[in-house]
């Protein structure tokens with residue numbers, strides 16, 4: 001989790017094996033992994049503090065802390081993380097305090113606030129990208145006392161949305177954001193406004209989930225859970241393999257020091273396999289947009305969209321008019337009324353749509369072997385789509401089998417619904433990604449949650465700890 005190791009590497013996001021840079025060399029015995037050592041010693045204290053915090057038996061110590069708080073003996077401190085994602089920007093303001101009992105670090109609260117669209121939507125107007133973030137900054141300022149601003153580190157990490165933009169456009173956006181944050185009164189540094197690579201994103205998310213679930217207590221890889229994060233532009237698979245699994249994995253394994261123990265962590269970020277990036281490729285069949293007039297919506301027709309749909313969709317600064325196929329598939333359905341007649345219902349031809357999606361997901365060659373042996377926590381878009389079709393409760397989350405995504409996909413594809421024009425495509429993509437991309441079985445369980453113990457599942461908490469450890 002040390003940002004400095006980043007300089008040792010080249011690209012981390014790859015779905016095409018030919019793009020893989022030489023960090024993993026096949027046929028080099030003993031050099032199969034790019035081993036990176038990361039120090040997180042201080043976090044050990046943090047972990048103990050949180051573990052105490054959650055266990056009733058330790059309520060006594062918490063009560064003393066709380067008392068100290070009310071007498072103003074303890075000062076809270078804050079870390080602000082801005083997640084500039086491809087579909088939206090989110091601000092998380094974490095507050096911690098150092099416990100009077102042994103100086104442990106205790107995570108108290110977090111403010112979560114978000115806006116849409118993401119900064120990458122302002123590719124042509126970088127100043128507006130920065131302006132869009134001031135709403136978030138104002139909310140953050142509302143929860144952190146002004147006297148603390150100058151001591152509060154602020155970090156903005158952009159993810160796949162900016163990774164997918166041409167380099168100079170991404171840099172212009174970052175430049176404008178940096179200017180805005182320099183005037184904010186918060187502590188920033190040279191590196192605090194940047195594009196985060198997929199490896200950090202994966203490791204930070206994995207850290208957050210396992211930390212909140214208290215899975216680091218034994219440092220046994222078998223006790224940790226796998227983290228599946230489905231963003232807009234990219235998707236990450238991260239878990240700690242045991243030594244036999246590690247042998248089967250072709251690279252992407254890092255040695256990460258968690259609470260003074262080295263753990264092997266596999267993380268792979270698949271650029272272009274985020275839900276929105278995949279949707280765009282599936283809808284457009286990889287159409288080249290370079291020479292198109294930006295003012296007009298680009299009309300695309302897709303087998304994965306119901307024939308009655310005609311809807312506008314914005315992604316990556318382009319505006320699409322999305323329609324179903326010209327001669328769409330219909331299905332005769334018996335009506336419920338007394339006449340017993342039949343209606344001609346327009347549907348998505350599921351097998352046709354499936355072929356397109358299987359072809360796209362088939363680009364993933366490097367499967368995460370051993371993933372299905374872990375408990376798998378899936379969040380972000382996995383969670384959102386599952387709740388939208390009633391697979392899990394939006395407040396409590398839940399556990400499903402991956403085949404539940406397939407069943408729901410087939411149901412929704414068979415029904416015209418202009419309110420959710422992409423739900424058929426999205427659910428089918430998610431299922432095929434899990435099955436073909438990651439090698440999961442229909443019966444593999446997925447734990448779908450948005451929050452654990454009141455804290456958002458995202459890479460931001462991991463990133464905040466990294467700042468506390470290594471500075472901005």
Ligand SMILES: *[C@@H]1O[C@H](CO)[C@@H](O)[C@H](O)[C@H]1NC(C)=O
Nearest residue numbers: 035036037255257260261262
């Ligand atoms: C972690 O691994 C590095 C080498 O990869 C080693 O130098 C270090 O001592 C190890 N730390 C622990 C706590 O085992």
Ligand SMILES: *[C@@H]1O[C@H](CO)[C@@H](O)[C@H](O)[C@H]1NC(C)=O
Nearest residue numbers: 301302324325326327328329
């Ligand atoms: C749609 O069907 C009509 C009539 O069967 C046919 O003439 C036309 O070529 C078809 N269009 C496409 C795009 O398949």
Ligand SMILES: *[C@@H]1O[C@H](CO)[C@@H](O)[C@H](O)[C@H]1NC(C)=O
Nearest residue numbers: 329330331348349350351352
């Ligand atoms: C879907 O499309 C295929 C190939 O065009 C066709 O053979 C099949 O009958 C279609 N399915 C339905 C339900 O119409």
